[in-house]
Every structure is written in C-alpha cells, then in structure tokens.
Amino acid sequence: MVKRQTVWLSTMMVLSLMLIGYYTMNNDGGLTATKNPDGSSVATSATPPDSGQSSQSSQTSGTGTTGATSQSGTSQTGTGSQAGTSGQTSTTGTGTSQAGGTASSSSDWYVNMETQLEQQYAQQVDTYNQVISNSSASADQIGQAKQKLEQLQTLVGNLETARDRVLGQGYKDCVIIPDASGQKAVVYVKTDKLTAQQAVSIVNVVSQQLNLPVVNVTVQAKA
Structure with missing residues (x-):
C-alpha cells in the first residue's frame, strides 16, 4: 500500500x-x-492572461470616447460659427444685390423701351417698302405707302432731336412715346422728381419738335 x-x-x-x-x-x-x-x-x-488586455482595452476605449466627444463639440462650435458668418454674408450680399438690381432695372427699362420703339419703326418701314416694291400694288397704294414712309422718317428724326434736347437739360435718360395717331406723346425722364418749371420746359421742347399742342404732351419722372 x-x-x-x-x-x-x-x-x-x-x-x-x-x-x-x-x-x-x-x-x-x-x-x-x-x-x-x-x-x-x-x-x-x-494573473489572468486577459485581465491586463481587457483593462488596457477599456482605457483605450474610454480615451477614444472622450476624444470623440471633444472633437464632436469642437466641430459643432465651428459649424455654428461658420453658419453665423455665412448668414451675415448672405444678408449683406442680398442687400447689395437689391440696391444694384433697382438701378439696373431702371436703366434696362429705358433701354428696352428704346429698343421696342426702334423695332416698331423698323417693321413699319419694312411694311411700307414691301408695298412700294410690290408690282401688283396699285398706284394709289404705292403713293400712300410712300407718304406714310416719309411721315414716319420725319417723326423718327424729330423724336431723336427732341430727346437730345431733353437730355441736354441734364437728365440721365429720356424716352418719348407717341401714340398711334401721332397726335399725343408721353415723355419719361430719368429723375427722382420734377418741378413745375422743369416739366414746362420739357413740354415746350417736345411740342415744338413734334409739332404738337402743349396740352397733348405729358411728362413723367421715372428714376
């Protein structure tokens, strides 16, 4: 045993x-x-083989979490700052754009009106010339077309002279729009306001150049 x-x-x-x-x-x-x-x-x-690694892993994880939180906070702060700056820039830009857009739209209006009038006169001239050059048109039709063409050319010349004289009084822009009958006209001048004396001066110029009665000429300020 x-x-x-x-x-x-x-x-x-x-x-x-x-x-x-x-x-x-x-x-x-x-x-x-x-x-x-x-x-x-x-x-x-x-010592358990995994205890040290587990503790190390836990510390690393904790550090990583803290770092992520810190970075996240910094990122949010930066984003907020950028958003505020962007908002200020956007507001300033909008104000500038609106101010510039108002002046630009006023100038564009005069340019557009002049362009429309020129196109209208060009179409009328083309219509009269087609009648004049048409071999099938009667002598009476051709005569009337020539007469209207001469009247239109005279009107366009007088409008240009009247506009130049109005601009010569110191206005930035001017558009004179006669009605279809050619017996009335509306004058637009680029200015904030007109005194009675200024309006009378413009009416006299336009009425003389277009051979219209003073009462048939209207003046309006359009800045």
Whole structure:
C-alpha cells in the first residue's frame, strides 16, 4: 500500500514538474507553483492572461470616447460659427444685390423701351417698302405707302432731336412715346422728381419738335 502511494506521488510530482516547465517556457513569469497539502505542486496562473488586455482595452476605449466627444463639440462650435458668418454674408450680399438690381432695372427699362420703339419703326418701314416694291400694288397704294414712309422718317428724326434736347437739360435718360395717331406723346425722364418749371420746359421742347399742342404732351419722372 505504501509502495502504491509512493509511486502515485512520484508520478504526480513528475507530471507537475513537466507542467511547470511547459508553462514556464510558454508564458515567462505568468505562472506560479503552488504546493498542495499532500506535498504535490500545481502550476497556477498568477494573473489572468486577459485581465491586463481587457483593462488596457477599456482605457483605450474610454480615451477614444472622450476624444470623440471633444472633437464632436469642437466641430459643432465651428459649424455654428461658420453658419453665423455665412448668414451675415448672405444678408449683406442680398442687400447689395437689391440696391444694384433697382438701378439696373431702371436703366434696362429705358433701354428696352428704346429698343421696342426702334423695332416698331423698323417693321413699319419694312411694311411700307414691301408695298412700294410690290408690282401688283396699285398706284394709289404705292403713293400712300410712300407718304406714310416719309411721315414716319420725319417723326423718327424729330423724336431723336427732341430727346437730345431733353437730355441736354441734364437728365440721365429720356424716352418719348407717341401714340398711334401721332397726335399725343408721353415723355419719361430719368429723375427722382420734377418741378413745375422743369416739366414746362420739357413740354415746350417736345411740342415744338413734334409739332404738337402743349396740352397733348405729358411728362413723367421715372428714376
């Protein structure tokens, strides 16, 4: 009975020494030998292998979370600042655009009116010339077309002279629009306001150049 226990203890000691040697080679300093009450040795791990990594991982994770929060806050602050700046720039730009647009639209109106009148006169001239050059037209039709063409050319010349004289009084722009009958005219001058004396002066100029009664000429200020 004693021999069996001795053999068993010897075997356990050999196995324990083999285990200690194996763990020592594969994990330096990671194992400790613990003696059992019966005198045998058992290899145990002094520190769980994953505890250090887990703690390290937790610290890294915590740091990363803190950094992400800090960066997020900074990003939000920067975005808010940029948004405020953008809003101020947009407002300023809009005001400038509106101010410029008003002046531009006023100038465009005079240009557009002059262009429309020129196109209208050009179409009338073309119509009269077609009648004059038409071999199928009667002599009476051709005569009337020539007469109207001469009247139109005279009217256009008088309008140009009247406009030049009005501009000569210091106005930035001017458009004279006669009605279809040629017996009335409306004069638009580019100015903020007109005094009674200025309006009378313009009416006299236009009425003389277009051979119209003074009462048939109207003047309006259009800045």
